[in-house]
Amino acid sequence: MKRLRGVKTIICVINISLMKKALLISGLLAVSGVAAQAFEEPKTYPGASFQGISPNGNYLASSVFGTVVIYDLTTGVAHEYVGNEYGDPNYTEGLGNYLSNDGVVLGSTSSNSNASYWQNGEWLSLDTEGVVGVSNLANGITPDGARICGSLGIAPISVEHDQTMLSPVYWDRQADGTYGKYTALPYPTLDFTGRAPQYVTANWISDDGKTIGGQIVDCAGFVCVPIVYLQDEKGDWSYKILLKDLFYPEDVTIPPYPGDGPSYPSAESFMDEEEKAAYDKAYQDYVDSGYDWELYPNEADFLNEEHKAAFEAALAEYNEKFAEWQAASDKFYEAYYQVIDNAPAFDFNDVRLSADGKTYYSNASVEDNSDPFAWPPASTYTPWLINIADDAVTTLDFGKSMRIASVPNDEVIFTFNGVGTLPMEGYVIKDGTCTDIQDWLGSFSPELKEWLDENMLHEIESYDWESGEFTYEDMFVTGMPIASADLNTVALWNDCPWGMDYAYGYVFNLSAYSGVKDVVSAGKNTVAFDANGNLTVDGELTALYLYDLSGRCVLSAQAPSGSVQCNLPSGVYIVKGCTSTGSFSAKIAK
Numbered sequence: 001m002k003r004l005r006g007v008k009t010i011i012c013v014i015n016i017s018l019m020k021k022a023l024l025i026s027g028l029l030a031v032s033g034v035a036a037q038a039f040e041e042p043k044t045y046p047g048a049s050f051q052g053i054s055p056n057g058n059y060l061a062s063s064v065f066g067t068v069v070i071y072d073l074t075t076g077v078a079h080e081y082v083g084n085e086y087g088d089p090n091y092t093e094g095l096g097n098y099l100s101n102d103g104v105v106l107g108s109t110s111s112n113s114n115a116s117y118w119q120n121g122e123w124l125s126l127d128t129e130g131v132v133g134v135s136n137l138a139n140g141i142t143p144d145g146a147r148i149c150g151s152l153g154i155a156p157i158s159v160e161h162d163q164t165m166l167s168p169v170y171w172d173r174q175a176d177g178t179y180g181k182y183t184a185l186p187y188p189t190l191d192f193t194g195r196a197p198q199y200v201t202a203n204w205i206s207d208d209g210k211t212i213g214g215q216i217v218d219c220a221g222f223v224c225v226p227i228v229y230l231q232d233e234k235g236d237w238s239y240k241i242l243l244k245d246l247f248y249p250e251d252v253t254i255p256p257y258p259g260d261g262p263s264y265p266s267a268e269s270f271m272d273e274e275e276k277a278a279y280d281k282a283y284q285d286y287v288d289s290g291y292d293w294e295l296y297p298n299e300a301d302f303l304n305e306e307h308k309a310a311f312e313a314a315l316a317e318y319n320e321k322f323a324e325w326q327a328a329s330d331k332f333y334e335a336y337y338q339v340i341d342n343a344p345a346f347d348f349n350d351v352r353l354s355a356d357g358k359t360y361y362s363n364a365s366v367e368d369n370s371d372p373f374a375w376p377p378a379s380t381y382t383p384w385l386i387n388i389a390d391d392a393v394t395t396l397d398f399g400k401s402m403r404i405a406s407v408p409n410d411e412v413i414f415t416f417n418g419v420g421t422l423p424m425e426g427y428v429i430k431d432g433t434c435t436d437i438q439d440w441l442g443s444f445s446p447e448l449k450e451w452l453d454e455n456m457l458h459e460i461e462s463y464d465w466e467s468g469e470f471t472y473e474d475m476f477v478t479g480m481p482i483a484s485a486d487l488n489t490v491a492l493w494n495d496c497p498w499g500m501d502y503a504y505g506y507v508f509n510l511s512a513y514s515g516v517k518d519v520v521s522a523g524k525n526t527v528a529f530d531a532n533g534n535l536t537v538d539g540e541l542t543a544l545y546l547y548d549l550s551g552r553c554v555l556s557a558q559a560p561s562g563s564v565q566c567n568l569p570s571g572v573y574i575v576k577g578c579t580s581t582g583s584f585s586a587k588i589a590k
Helices: 026-030 273-288 306-340 437-442 444-456
Strands: 006-011 043-046 048-051 061-064 068-073 077-081 107-110 116-119 122-125 135-140 145-152 166-172 211-217 224-231 237-241 359-370 380-385 392-395 403-409 412-416 426-430 434-435 456-462 469-476 480-483 489-494 505-511 520-521 525-529 535-538 543-547 552-558 562-564 571-580 585-588
Touching: 048 480, 048 489, 061 107, 116 135, 211 426, 211 469, 224 359, 273 552, 306 535, 359 403, 380 403, 412 480, 426 437, 426 480, 434 437, 437 444, 444 456, 520 585, 525 571, 525 585, 535 543
Parallel strands: 006 392, 403 480
Antiparallel strands: 043 505, 048 061, 061 068, 068 077, 107 116, 116 122, 135 145, 145 166, 211 224, 224 237, 359 380, 380 392, 403 412, 412 426, 426 434, 456 469, 480 489, 489 505, 520 525, 525 535, 535 562, 543 552, 543 571, 571 585
């Protein structure tokens, strides 16, 4: 990824290992005399493809092939709406943060994408009065359910005309609990080329409902420009195009689009009836010959001198106009590609906002041409974080392709390597460090670490094209992670390459593993990490041992006291202290 003006790049190296079943840490805890909390196993959901979670973690939604399942985690009830992927009903979820804390779920019940919402077991329609197009979308909702953002079809979906087909809107909840008439948001009517954009969308909404994120999709449908809509203290709305210096560079002037080229004249249009009949007979002879190319008739050969002269004059005029059009077209596309070759390539509808509405998140792709025979060409993805106030950008480059999956709060970002990747893997980014999701989850509990090793490590079959043989390899298949704002509820789904299910989901209640301490005390003995990252020991210990969550001893000290040098990375460890009368063990966080 090239360094851009105003762009800060964080580069880390991920050490991904295919781990075997780890040493049982529970044995350490068993001898400690410390009461152990009963282990709560994560819940598994065969067939679930978790795409959304409410900020409070009470609701989850899965969407697969026109079927949506809404999970109420407070009651354990799953509301399933089975669709027909080839027709109606066809259930889909919204394209943004589409679940509220009080159980409103945005989506659609039709293949024509009607803007709908689910509440208390019922699908209801949002106001779309006066809209002439299709693909009306309800995409984002505030945590309290007070405001919904989306896009309405203002023209029929078509590529035959330069026209805007989607425009941004929002709906507010009324006193009676229903949602009122939509309010149109202001948006640019021209794209960076000076033409009508195909779509101007509203996908994601901040917690207070005053910042909405979307995209401007250019007239050709190739470039997705980030845009935010901002409501001021007076209630007035404006829009701001992000990264404008990249998509609308001052040093590039795009000339007017020349439109379609001139139409090539047809000799047939200059024929009289007799000439047309002769041509038709010759063409039929060509067909009857089995399409012998030597018999293929040239239309101009059937024209008399007068008609041929008229055709040749029309052809000369066409050639002149085509040359002018070609020159104008070349200038237009030279400038067009100068812009898109130097601007980030964001995916369509790839929009997220931070809860406070200060940061816009998306993923930029770069085509990977290392395999000339790959089709479609592979792409690598890098997350982009755009500061809405000043357009400052941070790219998260960890040496491999990854996309943002969830931004539960301003301290943690969940990413994954993309659907269809073998294996699908999730990651946690915090404090500039990228951690495999299974390692991060395992840090909450030794028992959870053991469960992950037993349940998410699979023997996967793959084909070796060089040897022509099938191979088998143990792989962690974690998948795409999403989480509640407090990180107490984490959901994963993957494409289940080890079985027959299309998807497989997991839900982790991390509040059940809250036994990590900053200070470990047992009787008169205390062990803690100090501000410098060293262990401080207060008491009379005969020995001290520190283990990581894979069961590896990373530190040992005999008769320790005071400060014990400890050069270890941040994380959760198991401390075991030995005294003259016994021992104690507990989890401790650095």
